[in-house]
Amino acid sequence: MILVIAAFALFLLMGMPVAFAIAGAAAMFFLQNPDLPYTIPAQQTITQTQNFALLAVPLFILAGNLMNHTGLTRRLLGLATTLLGHMRGGLAQASLALSAMMGGVSGSAIADASMQARMLGGEMMARGVSRGFTAAVLSFGSILTPVIPPGIGMILYGTIGQVSIGRLFAAGILPALLLWGALAVAVAVSARRNGWPPERAARAPRREVIGAIGAGLWAILFPVILLVGLRSGFFTPSEIGALAVVYALIIGIVVYRELTRGGFGAAMSDTVADIGAVMLLIAVSAPLSYVMVLERTPETIAGLIVGLPGGLEAVMVAVALAVILAGFVIDATVLIIMLTPILLPLIRSLGGDPVHFGIVFIIAATIGNFTPPVGAAMYSVCSILNCGVPAYSRAAAPLFLAVMLVVLALVFLPDLVLFLPRALI
Known part of the structure; x- marks a missing residue:
């Protein structure tokens, strides 16, 4: 197993794409163990792609790309600016609100960050x-x-991990609101310290707020429809993904009438690229997962962590910190695919709730998108705005601290995660 880990690290340092680094590391193991049939990697790779529940992934990616070409994003930005434009650093606060509302639309942090950088970056810098x-x-x-x-x-x-996706969807709402609040406080403190002006002189009148809510209502309803459909048992996760695509088409063609033939083609093209990247990672991770199970890696890691004093909470903090550190060099999607089979049995053995752990794990893994040295969202935004990584890193410190405090709160206060799943599903 040490050879596999060393090969994976070496391939990453050489600049090899992550998917090929994973496949290459697994191949090294099978080459060193000729007693194992060489058909195993092929069988594992093919089997991994045959999971029916994974059909939800390309469907939600397609729905998000379609919605980005319907005028929905522009309307959500108008709503966010109307609600929060009177605060200092108004566009920065509006961008956080837009991210919260975009959660039900794109599902991708990198896509959201890139879109907002193009829409708001220049305007924010123009305001100081x-x-x-x-x-x-x-x-x-x-x-x-x-x-x-x-x-x-x-x-x-x-x-x-064979965890209810409906419960995970419900569990993510309150933590997302906490993240929004923590980041909003960090932005407010920075705005006051630097004297950044608000976007508008006064709070928007009620009539304007109602009009903006009406314009963005279809996007706001999207996650509500998902939860109701799953809670009622009327849709499976894969079927709700198909509903999302139909919903996006209806919004673009019938309601707003802004989804053109060119926009539809661009959405399909972006979807093919996104799905190809995600599904390749899922497929090539299967042989590596097989190797980890064969070498009893989960049991080894569990043995190292279980001895920590403090029980389940101490283990979850240690796991969250380890995942955050790993996220500095490995993409969040890869971490979720690789580490779920290893970490989830450990948490279950300690009596932890898989939904509670899942939300903490997903947030911790996602943090790496925004930090050097390989943060994909960070590099995307810095490239669009022509910003150096050192300047970015200094400015991001209070935001990173705010996110870390929320992660700790979620670990020690599991009801913040589990309240809605218990109430709804």
């Missing part, structure tokens, strides 16, 4: 917000996107 903080808040704000249903990470975790 520093380039580094602009990039940091647009990047970190997108952590809300995968936590609000239908986050792709929840579907992967639920499918791999």
Whole structure:
């Protein structure tokens, strides 16, 4: 197993794409063990792609890309600015609200961060917000996107760990609101310290707020429809994904009438690229997971962690910190796929709730998208805004601290995660 880990690390340092690094590391194990049939990697790879529940992943990706071409995002931005534009650093606060509302639309932190950087980055800097903080808040704000249903990470975790996806969807709402509140406080403190002006002089009148809510109502209803459909038992996760696609088409063609032939083609093209990347990672991770089980890696890790003083909470803190550190160099999707079969049995053996752990795990894994050295959302935003990583990192420190405090709160106060699942599902 040490050879596999060393090969994986070496391949990453060489700049090899993560999917090929995973496949190459697994191949090294089978080459070193000729007694094992060489058909096992092929069988594991093919079997991994035959899970019917995974059908929800491409369907939600397609729905999100379709909604991005319907005018929904523009209407949500108008709603966010109307509600929060009177606060200092108004556009920064609006960007956080937009990320919260976009959680039910895109499901992708990287897509959300890139979209917001193009929409809001220049306007925020024109209003005096520093380039580094602009990039940091647009990047970190997108952590809300995968936590609000239908986050792709929840579907992967639920499918791999045999955890109710409906309960995970419900469990993500309150933690997302806590993340939003913590980031909003960090933005407010920075805005007051630096004297950044509000977007508008006074709070919007009631009539304007009602009009903005009406314009963004269809997007706000999206996660509600998902939860009701799953709670009622009328839809499975895969079927709710198909409903999401139909919903996006109806919004774009019938309601707003802004989904053009070109927009539909662009959405399909983006979807094919996104699905290809995600499904390749899922497929090639299967042989590596087989190797870990064969080498009893989960039991070894469990033995190292179980001895920590403090019980379940101490183990969850240790796991969260380890996942955050791993996220500095490994993509969140990869971490969820690779570590769920290892960590979830450990948490269950200690009496932990898999839904509670899943939300903490997904947030911890997602943090790596916004931190050096390989944060995908960070590099996307910094590239669009022409911002250096050192300036970004300095400005992002209070936002990182805010997220870490929320993670600790979720570990020690599980009812923050489990209240809605218990009430709804």
